[in-house]
Amino acid sequence: MILEMCYYGDPVLRKKAEPVEEITDEIRQFCADMIETMQHHSGIGLAAPQVGRLLRIFVTNFSHEDEAGEFHLSEPKVFINPVLKNPSDALVERSEGCLSIPKLYDSVVRPLSIDVEAMDLEGNLFQESCYGYQARTRMHENDHLNGVLFVDRIKGKRRTQLEPALRRIKQQYAHKRA
Numbered sequence: 661m662i663l664e665m666c667y668y669g670d671p672v673l674r675k676k677a678e679p680v681e682e683i684t685d686e687i688r689q690f691c692a693d694m695i696e697t698m699q700h701h702s703g704i705g706l707a708a709p710q711v712g713r714l715l716r717i718f719v720t721n722f723s724h725e726d727e728a729g730e731f732h733l734s735e736p737k738v739f740i741n742p743v744l745k746n747p748s749d750a751l752v753e754r755s756e757g758c759l760s761i762p763k764l765y766d767s768v769v770r771p772l773s774i775d776v777e778a779m780d781l782e783g784n785l786f787q788e789s790c791y792g793y794q795a796r797t798r799m800h801e802n803d804h805l806n807g808v809l810f811v812d813r814i815k816g817k818r819r820t821q822l823e824p825a826l827r828r829i830k831q832q833y834a835h836k837r838a
């Protein structure tokens with residue numbers, strides 16, 4: 661089932677998500693729905709708060725970027741109660757977008773690499789050492805679980821320049837909120 665998206669201006673995007681206590685059939689179905697929703701919108705990642713649920717879950721189908729800068733997708737992967745560790749000191753600035761902030765892209769500074777620990781749908785812990793744009797997708801989605809949006813990581817004059825576009829998006833999607 662394709663889930664209803666929440667857009668910039670929706671207070672749910674600003675709240676901290678809660679850990680998943682138990683992986684029930686309902687949670688499994690919800691994760692399948694998140695994957696369907698991400699694919700429907702041609703996204704490379706989606707976090708539960710973006711579809712209105714304050715749970716620490718994100719999904720992504722981003723595999724890696726090759727040397728030519730080409731993005732490669734993988735089978736969709738579910739991250740439950742993810743924990744990010746060991747961000748590199750090295751930072752890199754790259755363009756990002758977000759399904760909750762339609763058609764707005766801007767560059768964000770983030771660590772070049774990071775380790776991710778999370779649970780899969782069987783409740784097994786797994787670990788990933790992520791590098792480059794793959795690391796970035798995990799950090800972007802994990803931010804959503806803490807009520808943080810990529811535009812928050814853009815500071816100063818560039819952020820100010822984004823304000824009119826953000827205001828427009830807020831107005832445009834206001835009818836989606838109760």
Ligand SMILES: [Zn+2]
Pocket residue numbers: 757758759760800801804
């Ligand atoms: Zn996003």
